[in-house]
Amino acid sequence: MPDKRTEHPREVLLDKVVAWFMQHGVLDTSMRTLAAGVGTSNRMLNYHFGSREQLLTAVIERVCEAERQALERFVDEASDPMEAGARYWSHIADTAEVFAPLFYELSSHAMYRKPYAETLRTVLTDAWLSGFTQAFERITTPDRAARLARLCLAMGRGVLFDMALTGDRAAADAAIKDFTELVRREVDHS
């Protein structure tokens, strides 16, 4: 068990804040509502994070960090990119119900605000694109690897979007399966 003093209350609070945001949304949640939702006071939120803006930044960094770790695991396991992708998709899908709305909300927020867009673009697009490309280069040419990587990334997000909006997990799984086969045939035939 970690020493109580080493788990800074700010981090513990941030975990709860992210969890709350995943269930209730970010942009129309006030500091007081959020504070009540995570069992503290708005006074504490401002004490630990400084301001609402800094809290939002911390939230974005936290989810981006989770993304980075997920990518790292993916690259480590991606000896067969197709299989690793399929396995990773099931993890995404399992957690998507609470994760996807926050993901798209923060992203749309970033589309209006360049500084956020820069951060999210780096983490969500550049990093994943690089990871996918590396993985595909093990089974095809670099040029084709880059193209397939972009398609996989886009497809994953599109399917995730549909699932978040419709709640239809089965259809999403089927779509990923269809697409995986499509790509596999494409790689084999080349």
Add this chain to the structure above:
Amino acid sequence: MPDKRTEHPREVLLDKVVAWFMQHGVLDTSMRTLAAGVGTSNRMLNYHFGSREQLLTAVIERVCEAERQALERFVDEASDPMEAGARYWSHIADTAEVFAPLFYELSSHAMYRKPYAETLRTVLTDAWLSGFTQAFERITTPDRAARLARLCLAMGRGVLFDMALTGDRAAADAAIKDFTELVRREVDHS
């Protein structure tokens, strides 16, 4: 020129509101800020729309209506679904810079609120899925048409998302081109 009295001020106001939202975002825009942005007063926004919530509903219905018309044009022209899709993509891409952020913002908003989700799901997913499926049934089996339709829809949204976040139109065009060829080969080989 249409009679001045028949273009209800509410509708012309709604046009301006949607345009403003596309450039500046919805959720953190106040009635006063919005009113100033579209050259009126918050008094007028409440007069014509009743409340902020009803205004948001009107905005969603407006963009959904635009979607419906776009779909209608697509289905009419989709004798060759692949070519129609490519043509329609270029239209999407041209208008995406101001359209996509609002699209994803409203969608993420809907993911937290079931009533909105129902409306958006019907217009954004069911209708388009049906349109794509119809188009593909002209060149392949019904089962495969449904599967391909879902893939195309998801891919379009994923690529649109990437483009909105990165601003990289060329990469998006290339991805759509790659995917189109992928699908075309799949249809031809079956």
Add this chain to the structure above:
DNA sequence: TCGATCATGTAACGAATGATACATCGCCGG
């Protein structure tokens, strides 16, 4: 034990919010 430092609760501030009451304007029908 004592003091220091971090954490927390209470209460309040000024500003901004969504909404409205009231008066007024302009236009068209009679």
Add this chain to the structure above:
DNA sequence: CCGGCGATGTATCATTCGTTACATGATCGA
């Protein structure tokens, strides 16, 4: 010409917002 009605401007309501001042509690080293 005027009477009604939709549209608009002005001013303000009560709330809620993000933030902060001040006081108190908790915990641990010296």
